[in-house]
Every structure is written in C-alpha cells, then in structure tokens.
Amino acid sequence: MWTRRPRIFVLDDQPIVAESIANVLSTAGFETHARFTPAEILDLMSEFSPDLLISDVALGPNSINGFDLAIYFQRFYPECRAILISGDPNTTDLNDRARRGGHEFLLLQKPIHPEKLLEYVRNSLSHLEQAA
Numbered sequence: 545m546w547t548r549r550p551r552i553f554v555l556d557d558q559p560i561v562a563e564s565i566a567n568v569l570s571t572a573g574f575e576t577h578a579r580f581t582p583a584e585i586l587d588l589m590s591e592f593s594p595d596l597l598i599s600d601v602a603l604g605p606n607s608i609n610g611f612d613l614a615i616y617f618q619r620f621y622p623e624c625r626a627i628l629i630s631g632d633p634n635t636t637d638l639n640d641r642a643r644r645g646g647h648e649f650l651l652l653q654k655p656i657h658p659e660k661l662l663e664y665v666r667n668s669l670s671h672l673e674q675a676a
Contacts, residue, residue, distance in 0.1 A: 545673060546669075546672055546673060547672075549573060549574060549575045550574050550575065550595040550596060550669045550672055551574075551575045551576075551577070551592055551593070551594050551595050551596075552566075552569055552574050552575065552576045552577070552594070552595065552596045552597075552598060552665070553576075553577050553579065553585055553588060553589070553594045553596070553597050553598070553599075554566045554569070554576055554577065554578045554579070554598045554599075555578075555579050555580070555581075555582065555584075555585045555597070555598070555599040555600060555603070555610070555613070556578075556580065556599070556600040556603075556629075557580055557581065557600060557602075557603050557604045557607075558580075558600075559578075559580050561600070561654075562578040562579065562580055563578050565578070565598060565661065566578035568658045568661060568662065569661075569662070569665060572662055572665075574665070577592070581603070581604075581607075582603055582607055582608050582613055585597075585599075585613070589617070589620070593621055593624075594617065594621060594624050595623070595624060595625070595669060595672060596624065596625050596626070596627065596665065596668055596669055597613070597614055597617050597624060597625070597626045597627070598626075598627045598628075598629065598665075599613055599614060599626065599627075599628055599629070600628075600629055600630065601628050601629065601630040601632065601635045601638060601651075602630065602631075602632060602635075609638060610626075610628045610629075610630075611628060611638045611639065611641070611642045611647075611649065614626035614628060614642075614647070614649055615642065615645070615647050618647070623671070623672075625668040625669065625671075626649045626650070627649070627650045627652060627664055627665065627668055628649050628650065628651045628652070629651075629652045629653075629654055629656060630651065630652075630653060630654060631653070631654040633653065635651065636651075639651050650664060650668065652664065
C-alpha cells in the first residue's frame with residue numbers, strides 16, 4: 545500500500561507509445577505524465593518529483609539517450625527508479641556502460657505486454673510501499 549499514488553514519467557519520441565504506456569499505468573492507479581522529448585520531461589521534472597521514469601533508450605538524433613537521462617534523474621532524485629525500453633537489441637552496450645558507472649537500470653525490449661510492464665513497474669516501486 546502506498547501513502548500516495550506513485551508518480552511515473554513516461555518518455556518516448558513516438559507519442560502513441562508514450563501515451564499507450566501512460567494509459568496502461570493510469571488505468572492501474574498510477575499518476576502518469578507522458579512526454580515526447582527530453583526537454584519536455586526535464587520541464588516536467590521542475591514541477592513534480594518522479595518516483596519512476598520509463599524512457600525509450602533512443603530519443604531521436606542529436607538527443608540524450610535514455611540511459612544518460614535516467615542517470616541525470618537519479619542525481620536529483622536518488623529514490624527515483626528507471627525502466628528503460630528499446631526496440632533495438634543493440635542497446636546492451638549502453639547498459640553495460642551505465643553498470644560500469646555504478647548505475648543499474650532495468651532494460652526491456654519492445655514490444656512489452658501490458659501485464660508484464662505492470663509487474664516490472666510494481667517491483668520497481670516496491671521501495672515506496674508502506675507496511676500495513
């Protein structure tokens with residue numbers, strides 16, 4: 545049981561993907577905010593503190609990647625967890641680089657079944673649950 549609804553930021557440069565993920569999570573009772581560019585998600589970060597970031601890894605040309613964004617988020621919000629998603633199987637190099645830097649992120653391959661996503665989200669947010 546949570547003391548408040550967990551706040552989840554969803555970032556994907558494909559609006560249909562970001563909105564679909566946000567809808568699944570919102571229906572499950574989470575407070576969700578979908579955005580489509582890193583700049584939009586950083587603006588949102590100035591308004592709300594996130595509990596979880598779900599971000600695509602590849603966010604368009606000349607843009608920060610999801611791993612670097614998750615590292616940035618955790619610098620400001622150490623309790624914020626991150627789930628990274630990718631349709632590209634070659635993102636393991638970025639994941640390995642993050643691990644070498646002391647960062648551990650869950651990396652999921654697209655497409656993700658909604659029930660499986662909810663399972664990963666609940667597990668990622670288990671540190672927020674208050675004992676009954």
